[in-house]
Every structure is written in C-alpha cells, then in structure tokens.
Amino acid sequence: GESVGLHLPTLSVQEGDNSIINCAYSNSASDYFIWYKQESGKGPQFIIDIRSNMDKRQGQRVTVLLNKTVKHLSLQIAATQPGDSAVYFCAENLDSYTGNQFYFGTGTSLTVIP
C-alpha cells in the first residue's frame, strides 16, 4: 500500500488553544482524503473530508487544508476541548473514481490538558 505518514506521533495542547495535526502523503494521484478521530476502544469516526480539487474545507471547529504541491494535509481544530483527546488519522484514496480503498497513515495522539 501507499505510505501516508504523520509528522508527529503525539501532540499536547492546552484546553482552548488551537490544534494542528499534519499528514504527509506519498501518492500524487490520491484525490480524496478523510480525517478520522479514534477514541480508545472505538472505531474511527469521520471528521471531515476533502477532494483534490479543493485546498481548504471547513467544518464545525475543524478545518482541513490540502497542499498538493508538497503532498501535505493538515487538520486544524479550533478551541480544543478535552473531548477532542483521541488519535487522529488521515486516510487517502488513490483513485476515488474507480475504487474506494483508503490507506491510513500513522495516527497522532492528541492530548488536551484542562
């Protein structure tokens, strides 16, 4: 499979601060990306997605930025809350028009300090 990696395995932030989680992907042909949040003992939970024809997408308190030039993806969480503590994964789809096989990168563990 293709490599999708995260720059930092752990991240600690103060409650109320903004968090930024980064992800590097290796395949320039990837055209669809999803950020997932996984709490201990639970399945990955969809946060936000973005297609390669966009460079920014916003959700509720979250923003995903896509830089295709350097094959970099980031997830920004505004006003981080204790409930945001979890492992965050980015996943890429190599060709969403012909298949739906997502490759996950190494997760980043986010800890929110009250």
Add this chain to the structure above:
Amino acid sequence: AAGVIQSPRHLIKEKRETATLKCYPIPRHDTVYWYQQGPGQDPQFLISFYEKMQSDKGSIPDRFSAQQFSDYHSELNMSSLELGDSALYFCASSEGVGKLFFGSGTQLSVL
C-alpha cells in the same frame, strides 16, 4: 441514526482455531470494508465488497476469506488462527464511492 454493527464485540480463540466476524452495514450502503488494527497501529485494509462482489483486496492473509451476502451483511472468516492475528477488526460501509463509516470493531484475542 443507524450505524455499522459488528459482532461479536470480543472474541477469544486459541491458535489454529477458526473465527467468524460479522458486519451489518448502514442501511442502503452497498459497499463493505474490513480493516485490521494492531495495538498502536493504523488500520490496515484487508478487503472490500461492492454489491456482493469483491471490489478491492489489501493485505488479507490467504487464511482469511470474506463475503457479502444478499442482505449486504458481510462475514470475515479466519482459519488457522495465529497469535499475530490478535487485533481489532473493523468493518466499515459506504454508499458507493465515498466516506467510510466504521463500526465499533471486534477485539480478537488469540491465545
């Protein structure tokens, strides 16, 4: 809203035994995926089915097989279990090509 349902939640088996994991996708979702996640690891794609036909194959061992039935539920069959098969097994579903929704997983422990 209905979610992806997996059973059992926990499963304990011994080496060389067999195991069957079940997955019930979200209603109207036509695609099912199986992922394996070891402790502290990222989910690894095993196999997927679209409209009851295998659509993509990942790192699924030959000892494992899966199928999707007419009601769209799927089963992952695992034979000759090894200690290294101990992991969380997730099922996900989607409506065509799109975002995946995951179940809560089956924790398999091979002793």
